[in-house]
Amino acid sequence: MGEEAPEYVLNSLELAACDSESTGCRTATIVGNKMYVVEGSEDGSKSWINVKIFDKLTRSWVFPTVLGIKPVQLKGHSTLLLKNGQLLIVKMDSTLDGCIWFLEVDSPFVKEQKKIFGTEVVAWSKGVIGNAPKPIVISGPSGVGKGTLINKLMKEFPSRYGFSVSHTTRAPREKELDGVHYHFTERSIMEKDIRDGKFLEFASVHGNLYGTSIEAVEVVTDSGKRCILDIDVQGARSVRASSLDAIFIFITPPSFEELEKRLRARGTETEEQVQKRLRNARAELDEAKSPGLFNHILVNDDLESCYGNLKKLLASDETADPLYQSSVKILKAHVSGMESKADHRTLIHCSASGTNAATNSLLMLDTSSLKGGAPGRTRGLGVYALGSLGDGLNGI
Ligand SMILES: Nc1nc2c(ncn2[C@@H]2O[C@H](COP(=O)(O)OP(=O)(O)O)[C@@H](O)[C@H]2O)c(=O)[nH]1
Numbered sequence: 001m002g003e004e005a006p007e008y009v010l011n012s013l014e015l016a017a018c019d020s021e022s023t024g025c026r027t028a029t030i031v032g033n034k035m036y037v038v039e040g041s042e043d044g045s046k047s048w049i050n051v052k053i054f055d056k057l058t059r060s061w062v063f064p065t066v067l068g069i070k071p072v073q074l075k076g077h078s079t080l081l082l083k084n085g086q087l088l089i090v091k092m093d094s095t096l097d098g099c100i101w102f103l104e105v106d107s108p109f110v111k112e113q114k115k116i117f118g119t120e121v122v123a124w125s126k127g128v129i130g131n132a133p134k135p136i137v138i139s140g141p142s143g144v145g146k147g148t149l150i151n152k153l154m155k156e157f158p159s160r161y162g163f164s165v166s167h168t169t170r171a172p173r174e175k176e177l178d179g180v181h182y183h184f185t186e187r188s189i190m191e192k193d194i195r196d197g198k199f200l201e202f203a204s205v206h207g208n209l210y211g212t213s214i215e216a217v218e219v220v221t222d223s224g225k226r227c228i229l230d231i232d233v234q235g236a237r238s239v240r241a242s243s244l245d246a247i248f249i250f251i252t253p254p255s256f257e258e259l260e261k262r263l264r265a266r267g268t269e270t271e272e273q274v275q276k277r278l279r280n281a282r283a284e285l286d287e288a289k290s291p292g293l294f295n296h297i298l299v300n301d302d303l304e305s306c307y308g309n310l311k312k313l314l315a316s317d318e319t320a321d322p323l324y325q326s327s328v329k330i331l332k333a334h335v336s337g338m339e340s341k342a343d344h345r346t347l348i349h350c351s352a353s354g355t356n357a358a359t360n361s362l363l364m365l366d367t368s369s370l371k372g373g374a375p376g377r378t379r380g381l382g383v384y385a386l387g388s389l390g391d392g393l394n395g396i
Pocket residue numbers: 139140141142143147166167170201202203205206210211212230231232233234235236
């Protein structure tokens with residue numbers, strides 16, 4: 001039998017904003033038979049953030065598996081339960097661009113992860129104002145020309161596209177740089193990071209472990225660039241099942257013989273590795289036909305015409321996506337309180353940084369068009385100034 005619930009549980013305190021002056025803070029939110037307690041404190045040089053669950057049926061505390069990337073510190077916060085199994089957490093004493101966080105407690109992602117881990121799971125996600133360009137997933141058999149096409153794109157449009165640098169346990173090839181082509185990693189370290197929920201997807205490919213960290217994608221997207229992922233078909237499948245809204249392109253060779261020729265001509269693999277890659281290529285070419293997996297299949301016969309087709313496809317997608325144009329603005333404001341409103345709207349009481357009471361104001365947070373979510377960012381937040389903070393805040 002677990003420890004007796006503290007007084008605030010028995011009072012069913014659903015929205016417990018803490019005093020921003022205090023060193024520690026705690027909120028408790030009831031979802032069904034469970035109460036989610038989010039607590040944080042700054043203790044000298046150390047700061048910590050904890051999530052624990054009080055199960056009202058068994059009257060015991062449960063410490064969940066925590067996925068995603070959490071805030072660095074919580075000096076004070078307010079919590080609000082949204083309809084989709086997410087807690088909206090607004091940090092006090094933080095700039096507006098860093099104060100909005102989500103803790104998923106009963107979202108589809110968390111439900112799926114509970115089955116995988118066999119434990120209670122919660123997942124953090126940072127809230128981002130506005131929308132971001134859709135990432136592009138590029139898959140195809142080894143030697144088909146993915147890297148060549150991506151390099152051309154990055155060279156021609158360096159400010160538009162950014163590459164998601166994967167982690168891998170394979171050894172670097174000559175001319176490959178750590179942190180540029182891959183993060184070359186030891187298996188035990190990568191496996192721990194996977195267990196800690198730092199990866200959007202991972203797969204065993206040609207006998208090595210490869211994976212895309214959440215940060216690899218989000219760092220590129222945060223910078224306003226379109227993120228390109230070069231991953232295998234298993235990885236593409238995992239990303240499809242994730243909260244990341246991406247475009248999926250499969251590059252196919254004109255023939256199997258041509259693929260073999262390119263792979264050998266590249267000269268980066270031993271004969272044994274070439275054989276393994278060719279065996280896997282047959283399976284990948286088959287799997288790519290799975291309905292609903294890839295949005296586009298491009299044949300890389302003549303390089304220039306394939307590159308032209310890729311550019312055309314991306315350009316048409318950019319104009320078709322109305323969100324691509326919106327930019328994320330960074331605003332300075334301190335959050336000092338929050339209350340809920342109907343229709344996915346929440347009011348946040350703010351005061352401008354380094355401020356006095358005269359500049360206190362209200363912000364309206366619109367959560368009606370959220371995109372993405374744990375284990376990456378939650379994008380699509382709308383923020384509108386309602387009061388005197390006005391400068392630069394209207395219609396972000
Ligand atoms: N699932 C997954 N696959 C990856 C990742 N990074 C690279 N790959 C895939 O791993 C395979 C092998 O990549 P690599 O060793 O660079 O060889 P190459 O494809 O012959 O250039 C390719 O199909 C890549 O698309 C990743 O982060 N996740």
